[in-house]
Amino acid sequence: MKGPTVKTDHYEELSKGDGEALYSYKGLPILATGGTHEYAANTIAGLLPAGASILELGAGSGALSLRLAEAGFEVTAVDYVAANYQARHEKIDFHALDLNGDFLADQEASYDAVVAVEIIEHLENPRHLVRQAFRLLRPGGTLLVTTPNINNPASLATFIWTGRFALFLPRHYEKDGHINPVPWFVMEDALKEAGFENISVSSFKSGVRSIKGLLGFVVQCLGWRNKGPKGQKLAALATRPPALSASGVPRPRA
Numbered sequence: 001m002k003g004p005t006v007k008t009d010h011y012e013e014l015s016k017g018d019g020e021a022l023y024s025y026k027g028l029p030i031l032a033t034g035g036t037h038e039y040a041a042n043t044i045a046g047l048l049p050a051g052a053s054i055l056e057l058g059a060g061s062g063a064l065s066l067r068l069a070e071a072g073f074e075v076t077a078v079d080y081v082a083a084n085y086q087a088r089h090e091k092i093d094f095h096a097l098d099l100n101g102d103f104l105a106d107q108e109a110s111y112d113a114v115v116a117v118e119i120i121e122h123l124e125n126p127r128h129l130v131r132q133a134f135r136l137l138r139p140g141g142t143l144l145v146t147t148p149n150i151n152n153p154a155s156l157a158t159f160i161w162t163g164r165f166a167l168f169l170p171r172h173y174e175k176d177g178h179i180n181p182v183p184w185f186v187m188e189d190a191l192k193e194a195g196f197e198n199i200s201v202s203s204f205k206s207g208v209r210s211i212k213g214l215l216g217f218v219v220q221c222l223g224w225r226n227k228g229p230k231g232q233k234l235a236a237l238a239t240r241p242p243a244l245s246a247s248g249v250p251r252p253r254a
Contacts, residue, residue, distance in 0.1 A: 004100035004124050007177035008081050011060070015083035021061075028063040028086055032118045036146060036233060039204055040117050041067045043237070047142055048073070052112040055136060057099055057129070058119025062087025068115075076111070078103070099132075100124055108135055113142045121147045121168075121178045130190045139243035143196065149203050149234040150181045151226070157219045184228045187236045196238035203231030 014021065014029055021029030030037055041064065044054065050072030059065050059077035062085050069075045069091040079085050082096035097103045100123055104110075114133040120126050133143045148167040149155065155166035162169065165181050172178040188201045 004098065005179055006080060006098065006100065006122070007174065007179065010175045010177065011081045011084050014061075015081060025063040025067060028061040028066060030063045031060040032146075033205070033232070035205060036117060037064045037067060039233075039235070040064060040115055040144060040146065041071065043144060043235075044068065044073070044113055044115060044142075045071055048112055053110065054113045054115060055104075055111040057114065057116040057133070058122065059087075059094070060084060062092065062094070064115070064117060065089075065092050076107075099129060103132065104136060109138050111136055111141060112138055113144065116143070116145045118146055118148075120145055120182055121180050123180060126180065126182050126186065127190045127193065130194045130196075134194045134196060134240055137240040139240055141240045143191075143236070143238045143240070145187065145234075145236040147182050147187075147234050148178070149184065149229055149231055151184055151228040151234075152203070152230050152232050153219050153223065154232070156223065160219065182234070184234055187234065191236060191238045195241065197241050198237070198239040200237045201229065201234065202236075203229030203234050205232040 011031070021031060023030040023034050025037065051074065053074045053076070054068055055076045055078065056065050056068070057078050059079045062077055065075045065077040066087040066089055069089045073091070075092045077085065077087070077092055077094045078097050078099070080096065080098055085094055095104070099119065114137055116129065116133065120129055123129055137143065150165040150168070158164065158166040168178050168181050184201050188199060191199045
């Protein structure tokens with residue numbers, strides 16, 4: 001029986017120097033659109049003190065892991081394509097793992113934050129990733145997930161025109177490995193079902209200016225009751241509930 005669908009040709013090409021990323025950080029390719037890593041790093045830095053332990057899932061070349069380590073965090077990086085990982089820093093520990101299965105079984109409740117930037121759309125089961133993140137977080141720990149937002153106007157216009165969402169066209173399936181679009185309401189439901197609290201599903205990077213002409217105008221008019229996030233990138237933040245003491249009072253985070 002065949003295993004999970006994991007499409008990595010593009011990332012293996014990058015590891016061999018046969019491809020090129022549009023953005024980089026200190027020479028490390030960034031496998032995400034501009035501003036995504038900055039958003040993630042700034043969000044985490046605004047929530048956690050230096051020295052906090054962070055697990056980055058789908059680390060790619062290690063560009064975001066390096067940013068976080070340089071900010072003073074203790075980082076564990078995970079990616080499927082080990083040859084693509086290039087970051088070298090004393091505060092980063094790397095593991096080559098398939099996120100479609102159970103992973104890091106010996107590290108339950110070990111991290112203050114789990115960061116999954118532009119990886120959930122590469123996996124077969126988004127709910128599984130959310131459950132794994134919950135298991136790996138310490139009580140009171142934070143999960144940050146970003147993924148292409150199929151609810152942004154440009155994506156909806158693309159769907160009307162082609163029957164597929166933006167960034168989920170055939171070329172994105174074959175080259176980029178985007179196999180699973182995750183709508184904002186699925187993300188929200190998955191976080192609730194896994195047991196998270198303080199759930200926020202929002203977006204960043206405006207998607208309005210990228211749609212043009214009559215189709216874009218029609219999409220905006222038809223979607224006036226659509227209250228979902230409209231930016232190009234979906235961003236979910238959630239917290240694992242704090243552990244309770246014997247008196248029922250939340251214990252402070254370790």
